[in-house]
Amino acid sequence: MTVGGSERGGEVALLEEALTTVLDDLGPELRDRYAFKVVETPEGMLYIGLRDGRYWNSGTPLSAQDREDALWSAAEGLQDCLMELCRVVWPECGRHRLGLHARGRADEVIWKCEGSRPPRGRTGRRVAPTGGPVMREARELEHQ
Numbered sequence: 001m002t003v004g005g006s007e008r009g010g011e012v013a014l015l016e017e018a019l020t021t022v023l024d025d026l027g028p029e030l031r032d033r034y035a036f037k038v039v040e041t042p043e044g045m046l047y048i049g050l051r052d053g054r055y056w057n058s059g060t061p062l063s064a065q066d067r068e069d070a071l072w073s074a075a076e077g078l079q080d081c082l083m084e085l086c087r088v089v090w091p092e093c094g095r096h097r098l099g100l101h102a103r104g105r106a107d108e109v110i111w112k113c114e115g116s117r118p119p120r121g122r123t124g125r126r127v128a129p130t131g132g133p134v135m136r137e138a139r140e141l142e143h144q
Contacts, residue, residue, distance in 0.1 A: 008040075010064075012038055012040075018067070022074045022075045023036065025111075036048055048062065056083075059076070060073075068104055078090075079102070101113075
């Protein structure tokens with residue numbers, strides 16, 4: 001069921017806005033092949049789904065406590081949908097050929113690569129901001 005009549009209007013609006021932002025990171029070939037939307041299950045859980053109504057409900061349901069939470073949640077939800085329903089790894093690190101992971105920070109959500117561990121216990125490297133123009137060129141980026 002889609003969320004048009006949901007009583008969670010504010011949360012759904014944040015998630016739809018976040019999904020639009022994250023879809024800016026997705027290449028045009030995948031955007032053209034699939035149409036993504038926020039889907040509400042009969043139990044009231046929200047997921048990213050496909051235009052035909054399919055969704056992957058074994059992942060973490062979407063949440064939208066604030067804009068950053070919605071952005072992170074939409075990024076993770078889109079990754080789940082692509083991986084489980086479309087069998088696509090996205091986004092991919094151009095250096096390591098591994099899937100990137102959305103990570104929340106104080107005021108932004110970023111894509112990180114866990115392909116190599118830097119010294120001193122830090123995990124992964126920042127590749128690009130979610131929804132940022134840098135991500136559109138991620139295949140050509142070098143890690144700092």
